[in-house]
Every structure is written in structure tokens, then in C-alpha cells.
Amino acid sequence: GRCCTTRPPASGTRSTSASSSATSPAGRSSPTCSSAVPCGTGTHPPGPDGEGRAGPRFSPLLLTPALSPAALEYLRSHPLEPLDTADFEQACGVGVCVTPEQIEEAVEAVIGQHRAELLAERYHFNMGLLMGEARSRLRWADGKTIKNEVDLQVLHLLGPKTEADLEKKPKAAKARPSPMEKQKADVVENGEVGTETRSLLEQLRGEALKFHKPGENYKTEGYVVTPNTMALLKQHLAITGGQVRTRFPPEPNGILHIGHAKAINFNFGYAKANSGVCFLRYDDTNPEKEEEKYFTAIREMVEWLGYQPYAVTHASDYFDQLYTWALELIRRGQAYVCHQKVEEIKGHNPPPSPWRDRPVEESLLLFEDMRKGKFGEGEATLRMKLMMEDGKMDPVAYRVKFTPHHRTGDKWCIYPTYDYTHCLCDSIEHITHSLCTKEFQARRSSYFWLCNALDVYCPVQWEYGRLNLLYTVVSKRKIIRLVETGAVRDWDDPRLFTLTALRRRGFPPEAINNFCARVGVTVAQATMEPHLLEACAREVLNEQAPRAMAVLEPLKVTITNFPAPKALEVLVPNFPADESRGFHKVPFKPTVYIEETDFREEVDKGYKRLAPGQPVGLRHAGYVIAVQNVIKDASGRVIELEVTCTKSDVAEKPKAFIHWVSEPLACEVRLYERLFLHKNPEDPLEVPGGFLSDLNPDSLRVVRSAMVDSSVLSARPFDKFQFERLGYFSVDPDSEEGKMVFNRTVTLKEDPGKA
Numbered sequence: 001g002r003c004c005t006t007r008p009p010a011s012g013t014r015s016t017s018a019s020s021s022a023t024s025p026a027g028r029s030s031p032t033c034s035s036a037v038p039c040g041t042g043t044h045p046p047g048p049d050g051e052g053r054a055g056p057r058f059s060p061l062l063l064t065p066a067l068s069p070a071a072l073e074y075l076r077s078h079p080l081e082p083l084d085t086a087d088f089e090q091a092c093g094v095g096v097c098v099t100p101e102q103i104e105e106a107v108e109a110v111i112g113q114h115r116a117e118l119l120a121e122r123y124h125f126n127m128g129l130l131m132g133e134a135r136s137r138l139r140w141a142d143g144k145t146i147k148n149e150v151d152l153q154v155l156h157l158l159g160p161k162t163e164a165d166l167e168k169k170p171k172a173a174k175a176r177p178s179p180m181e182k183q184k185a186d187v188v189e190n191g192e193v194g195t196e197t198r199s200l201l202e203q204l205r206g207e208a209l210k211f212h213k214p215g216e217n218y219k220t221e222g223y224v225v226t227p228n229t230m231a232l233l234k235q236h237l238a239i240t241g242g243q244v245r246t247r248f249p250p251e252p253n254g255i256l257h258i259g260h261a262k263a264i265n266f267n268f269g270y271a272k273a274n275s276g277v278c279f280l281r282y283d284d285t286n287p288e289k290e291e292e293k294y295f296t297a298i299r300e301m302v303e304w305l306g307y308q309p310y311a312v313t314h315a316s317d318y319f320d321q322l323y324t325w326a327l328e329l330i331r332r333g334q335a336y337v338c339h340q341k342v343e344e345i346k347g348h349n350p351p352p353s354p355w356r357d358r359p360v361e362e363s364l365l366l367f368e369d370m371r372k373g374k375f376g377e378g379e380a381t382l383r384m385k386l387m388m389e390d391g392k393m394d395p396v397a398y399r400v401k402f403t404p405h406h407r408t409g410d411k412w413c414i415y416p417t418y419d420y421t422h423c424l425c426d427s428i429e430h431i432t433h434s435l436c437t438k439e440f441q442a443r444r445s446s447y448f449w450l451c452n453a454l455d456v457y458c459p460v461q462w463e464y465g466r467l468n469l470l471y472t473v474v475s476k477r478k479i480i481r482l483v484e485t486g487a488v489r490d491w492d493d494p495r496l497f498t499l500t501a502l503r504r505r506g507f508p509p510e511a512i513n514n515f516c517a518r519v520g521v522t523v524a525q526a527t528m529e530p531h532l533l534e535a536c537a538r539e540v541l542n543e544q545a546p547r548a549m550a551v552l553e554p555l556k557v558t559i560t561n562f563p564a565p566k567a568l569e570v571l572v573p574n575f576p577a578d579e580s581r582g583f584h585k586v587p588f589k590p591t592v593y594i595e596e597t598d599f600r601e602e603v604d605k606g607y608k609r610l611a612p613g614q615p616v617g618l619r620h621a622g623y624v625i626a627v628q629n630v631i632k633d634a635s636g637r638v639i640e641l642e643v644t645c646t647k648s649d650v651a652e653k654p655k656a657f658i659h660w661v662s663e664p665l666a667c668e669v670r671l672y673e674r675l676f677l678h679k680n681p682e683d684p685l686e687v688p689g690g691f692l693s694d695l696n697p698d699s700l701r702v703v704r705s706a707m708v709d710s711s712v713l714s715a716r717p718f719d720k721f722q723f724e725r726l727g728y729f730s731v732d733p734d735s736e737e738g739k740m741v742f743n744r745t746v747t748l749k750e751d752p753g754k755a
Contacts, residue, residue, distance in 0.1 A: 029147060038641070040171060093140040100145075106137045107149045111157065122158055123165040130154075163644035165335035202273075211270075211650045212460060214242045214432045220460045224448045232457045236430055244276025245432045248302065248309075254476035255491040255498045256301045258512070258533070262467040265516040267435050268307040277310035279429055283422070284414050287405040301499040305509045315421050316407045318428055322416050323371070325424060325454050326382060326397060330363045337366035338383045345396075351392060353383065365417050367398075374415045375400050384420070386449050390442035393742060395419040422624045423447040426459045428677070434461045437527065465525040467516070470679040472497045472530070473691055478682070487695055488675070494743050495675040497530075505672065505731025506720050506745030508544060511520050511537040525690045530674065534746045541728040541745065546552060546574040549586070549619070549659045550708040550723040550742075552669055554593040555638045557660075562590035562646065567663070584711040588621055592662040593707055599641060608655035610641075617648060619724060624651040659724045664707035667740040671701040671731070708740065720745070 074091045089095060110133045111118065118125050127150060134146050193563035205417055212220050215237045218229060246267040250256065256264075271278040280302055284290055302309065329335040338345075338353045345353075370380050381397035397420035404410050424447075426434045434447070441463045451458035473479065474497060481489045482496075491498050500513065514535040519526050549572070568588040575581045575737045594610070610616045615626040629642035681691040712721060717733040727748050732741040
């Protein structure tokens, strides 16, 4: 647009031409200025006496709605810098005028692009689209003026509204997607299926989440800027080179669960998607509950999900620095030693500490006494002087614990808390994005406060919604109770949703990552059905798990006219849909075993498998068998069938083909169902008796007489197979030579009762 010939006046005055948007007889506005005060004389508004008061000419901070975002963005980008008036006005479009001719031409061009749709849909067309495109062409134009022009030109093109135009637009019928399209499009959102098709990495591109760029922490809403902020950020960028840095900070006092999988994917995935790095940092500040097995298991699970930490660190690596900073915090009058009991300071409205204003030197001496072990546990704490969002006052920074640390031994008898440690460790490691779940939002103020109180680099904390699953519990305390009562064997019992349990059951890591991607990263908490995770497992296992044949409830079948004097070899494709991926051989002898449920003496309507007078084909064998004789035991139970066989290319095509084994391996198969009967076993309204009263008595069925074909003989723990017609199974670590054990991961199809 053309510039005004005069500069804007001060203090938010409006000239008549800009504020009134006078309309000409033709229906179009007079020239509009982009600033709130487009044209003026450089004087202040009249005073009480009616006289104008001379003053400096300076454009107001709050401009028109179109310009306010530009002004705010400029100020965010130039914190603590003296305001360059000319540069500020240029960035905000102050003094730029947009003529009626320019608005008319822009709207005309936009309507020309959509002319065909407008004529077809008339007033049912989305007019907001025209507005948006016209605004994008004329950034500084007044929105109302553009709307007036759009209305005018649409009226000129279409004429007045008819009765048909006033009727509600009928909803378009949704086309039914093909199975392949549906498989690609289905995504889980808050327990439902959506149409998000982006991968996790695509979702985690920095722009998609609107996260700040490294070094631009100050642009984040709520970020506290101090006189030293810009210098600290400059040092930070010099150290990191502008690299995105995240961290995954688990406590090593339990096994990771499905909720942690989302955190791992988010932290490592966001760094990977933006060419950054992610630290694995153990938050080992509570020596009473930490064990070496948890450290090992956590790293193992991170790597199992496919991620490699940039560095493996521990909060205890920084104990010396954290202690030094605690002394500095006291010296600055921001922390004090307190003697209130734990019970006194619990909750959101504890009584103020009578020691809050004790002298700095006194707190320094007492804190040193704490370090030397002169106070018992609970007799003294170091507290920080701040109020948190949730109303909690003066959170504890250090407490006394006479417990040796697994890494530092007896060096310390005081240990820092999460509230004190977390942000400072992030600062030490120059984390750019401190990603955590929503419940830590109440600690954001203390995060910023502590870094700024010590004048150290302050990262940005971002919160996201937790991932929860129905029909399970994930709390460490509750899982320990399940183990202690014998409801489950251990943390890796396949009925649990810890990551070690999911691995043991046979869930591929890709399936868990895909599940996290489909849930997405949102602020809202996501509570999902387990069958949605199972669906992800089926998709991956269908591509990864080679086929084998197994029989869970064997029924002996003797072929009386076996076509060869010795065993035949049958070639079975590892992946029937893609035979280029190889074959394996299975023996075919006069004695085979089929599923007991694949035979019936009496045929019901719709039954297609083996019965007297109803032959079936043997999968992959090339033969059809027909019942000749049914052999029963004394109780009348069928224990054997005598059959004849005919080559498939000679026999009439059977109604069905069934799986079978011959010269099989004996194995044990463990079939799993949900551990709990109700969706929310921890909800007292749903389960008044507590979660232990809600256990499903049929959550595990062990089949000890199962048989599997010999192609799996060399399989190792965690190897996965699809047992044809039965489901996906994984070799359990309990397997021994001569006795394999398989866990059923999921059935081939979703149980309709689970939806």
C-alpha cells in the first residue's frame, strides 16, 4: 500500500478518516490506514479545556486487531532492548495505507479464483475462505472493510438470496474407504478412531507443535525474562550450537510402563525429528527406593523401543554442584532451614514456617549441620521461598536421609528433591525443551523461579497429556501388591502393561511406537482401550511374524491310505501373501493332529469343517481328507479319527481348509485375557472393593498338551510367529530344551466383545 504523508499522533488518538471508515455512495470505504491512528497532526487529544496539547509523536503500542500481533511479536523478539521507534513502526505497518482500489482488486482476484464454486454453491459457499485469502494479500488492511467489499462483490455476482439459499446445506455423504485406505487412515484419538496419517516424527516437527526455537526461550508464554536472560541464552547457544536438546528423566525405582513409552517417544522423537539429541537422565535422588535392576531395565527398554541416548547421566552426577547452588540460594535470601514436621507442611494450606525469616548466616550454619548428619531424619529441611501455582508454599529443596546412595555411597546424608533438582539438571545439560506430563504444570513457576534466582540458564518446560490404558493399573505400589498377592508373577507378567511385560507377551516395539504416534501428543489426557494397542500389534506382526502351524487341543488323525511308504516333506510359505520371503519344510506322515474343535460328528447349518460325509483340505499339504471311522474312549469322547486322503487336484474342492501338525514338538501355550473385569479397577465408584477384588479369574489359561510343527525348533526367546488360524505367539523365556513355551500376543482378529 502507499504510505501516509504524515506521521501518526501519540496516545492512541484516531483520526476521523480511519476510525469511521466513511462509506462512499458506491458502497466502498475511503482509504484505510494500517495504524490505529493513520493520519494526524502530531498533537495529543484535546485536554479538559478543549485545547490540543503538543507532545512527542509516537505510535501507540496497542494497534488495530490486525497489527497487535505484529507489535507483540516484535516486543517478544526484542526483550530488554531499547525500543527503536522507526524499526518498531515499520514492523507493525504503522503509516501504511491501503486504498479502496487495492481492496477492490484483491477481493476481485480472490472471487475470480473461486467463481465456479460460488456459482455452484451460491450462498452455501464458505465466505470465510474469501476473507482469509484477501487478508493474506493485504496484511495491513482493515478486516471490516475487506468484509464489506466481499459482501458487495458476492452480491453483485449472485444477486439477492433466494429461498433455496436460506435452506440449510445438506451434509455430504461420507464415502466408505477401502480396507487398505482405512488401514492407512485409522488413528486413535481419545479412545476413538480418527484420520491422522502422519508418522510420529512428522507430528513432532518443531513447527507442528509451535515450540520455541533453541535460544528463543523468551518467546514462550509465561517465560520469565531477567536482565541476564539474553546473555545466558547467548552462552547457551554458543555451547549447543542451536541444537534441540531434550531428556527422558525416569526415577530408577520401578519398571517403565505404557505411559512411559509415550514419554520416551515424545522426548527422543522430538529431538530426532529436529536433528537434536536426547539425554537419558536417571532421577536418582531417593536412595531408599532405587535398585540396580531398575537402572538396567530402563535403559534396556529405551533401546528396545529403538532409541539411543546421546548421553546417560544421573542427577547424582551433579550433587556437588547442586549443593553449591543451595548455599548460594541461602546467601541470596531465597532459602532457609526449617524445622516443621512433614505432617505440618503437607497439603495446600500448611501454616507458614516460623523460621522463614531466620538470618542467612544461621541458615548457612544449620544447612552445614544437616550435611554433617547433626539432624535426624525429619528434623530439618531446606525450603525455598516461593509460592507455586497450586498454592503450595515454600517447597522443600533438601531433606535428611541416612541411606547410602548406590553411586555416591555414604558421602551424603542430605538429598535434593525433584522440585529443586529437575530444573537445575536441565540447566546444567542445556536442555532446550523440558517435556513433562500435565501434572507437573503446577511446578512450572518453581522451575523458572529457581533458575532465575540463581542466575543460571533457564530452559522451557512444556506439558503434555498422560497416556493411560483401561482395564489395568500402572502404579508401582499397586503392581507390587499384585506381585505380593500372587495375582501376577512379576513386573514382566504378560497381563500387565509394563514395557517388560509387553515385550514378554510378544508386542513388537514398532507396534508400541505406532500406538503412541496414533494417540498423538496433546495437552489433554488420553485414556485408551487396550484393543487399540492390540490392533497396532496385528499390523506389525502381520508383516514380521513368519507362519507356522500349531494345535492347542490335539485330535489324532490316522490316514489309512497314506500315498507314500515314508514321510513326505511339505513346503510351507513363511508369508503366504509374499512367497519371495521364503519357505520352511514340515513333515507329512500317516499320523497327523488337528484341532479337536475342527471335527464334529453332527453337522450344524453353516459348519464347514471336518465331519462324517464332509471332507476338508489340509493346508499346504495338497490333500483332502474324509472321515472313515470315529474312535471313542469308554466315556464316549472322540480320541481318534481314521480317514482317507485324496490329492486336492483330483478331489472335489472342500468347503474349508484346516491346519495340522505331524511329527510335532510338544509345547506349552499361555493364553491371556484382561487382568481386570472393569475398565477402571482403581475407581471406587466402579469397583468399591478395591482393585484386588476386580481380578479376572480367567486372565490366564495354560495349555500344556499343545503341539507345534518342527519349523520353530531353533526359535529363541521373544521370537514371534503367527500360528495359522490361531493368532500371534511369542517364545517365552521359560522355554527349555525339549519343552517350548509360547505366549499368545493377540488373536488374529479383534474380539467383538472387547470393542
